[in-house]
Amino acid sequence: MDGDPHLAARGAAYTFCADLPVIFRPMATLHQAPTGIYMQVEPNPSGEGPLANPPLRRAMSGCLDLASIAASFPGGLRPTSLYVGSARPAVDIPPRLCISYPDFYPNRSVLERLSMQWRDRLGMDTELVERDYADWGEDEADGSFVLRYLPFNHPYAYFDQCATLLADTAFDRLLQRFAAGDEESRAAMNHHVQTTLPMIRVFEVMGNWLAGPRVAGFSWPTDAVFDFAGLRRVDGAA
Secondary structure, three states: OOOOHHHHHHOEOOOOOOOOOHHHOOOHHHHHOEEEEEEEEEEOOOOOOHHHOHHHHHHHHHOOOHHHHHOOOOOOEEEOOOOOOOOOOOOOOOOEEEEEEEOOOOHHHHHHHHHHHHHHHHOOEEEEEEEOOOOOOOOOOOEEEEEEEOOOOOHHHHHHHHHHHHOOHHHHHHHHHHHOOOOHHHHHHHHHHHHHOOOEEEEEEEHHHHOOOOOOOOOOOOOOEEEEOOEEEEOOOO
C-alpha cells in the first residue's frame, strides 16, 4: 500500500473516500455505516502544557454535550459519550487553550462548537490554529484536533494508541502482557485509561458524512482501508 510512512506510524486517518466509485455513493450501507475513524483532541507530544494534566482533560470531556453538536452535522457524526457533567470540576481551568487542527472540513466547524461549550461551562477560551495537512513539524499549541483510524479491529490497537500518548512504562508492560494473552491486564489498562484519559475522544465519523457533497471532489490521501458491514473496499486493491 502506497502512502506517507509518517501517516501510518501516527495512525492518521485523513484518508477518506472521495475516490470511491460513484456506484458506491448512493448505497444505504455506506451512508449508515460507522467508519472506525474518531475525532479527538490530543495533548502536545512534548508532554508539556495544560493538556498534560489528566484532571483537566477529564473536565473538558465531561462537560460536553456531544449530542447537540452532532445534531448540527446530521448523519455524519456519532458521539462517543452522551454524558454531560453538571458541576464545575475541582481543577484549575486555564483561561485559554491553543488547539491546532488540519485544514479539512468539518474540523474547524466541530472545534468551534466544542470551544463554545468549554467557554460556557468551564470559562475557558480556545484559540484555533489551522495547520496544513502535510505539516508534520512540531508546533507550540497545547493540543491537536486529529482523526485517528485504528490499523485493525482489536482492543490491542486501541491500547497501543493510548500507550503512545501516555508514554508510561507501567502501561507499556501491561500492553506487553495483554499481547501475550494475559486477559487480566486488559482490565488494568481500562482502569488506567479511564483514570488518565490520554485523549479527549469526541465523535466517530459516519459513512454519510464521508459520502457527502462537502467531501466529494476533494483530493484526499489514499492510504486507508475501509471495512463497512456489507461493503469492503481496500484502496489500491483490484
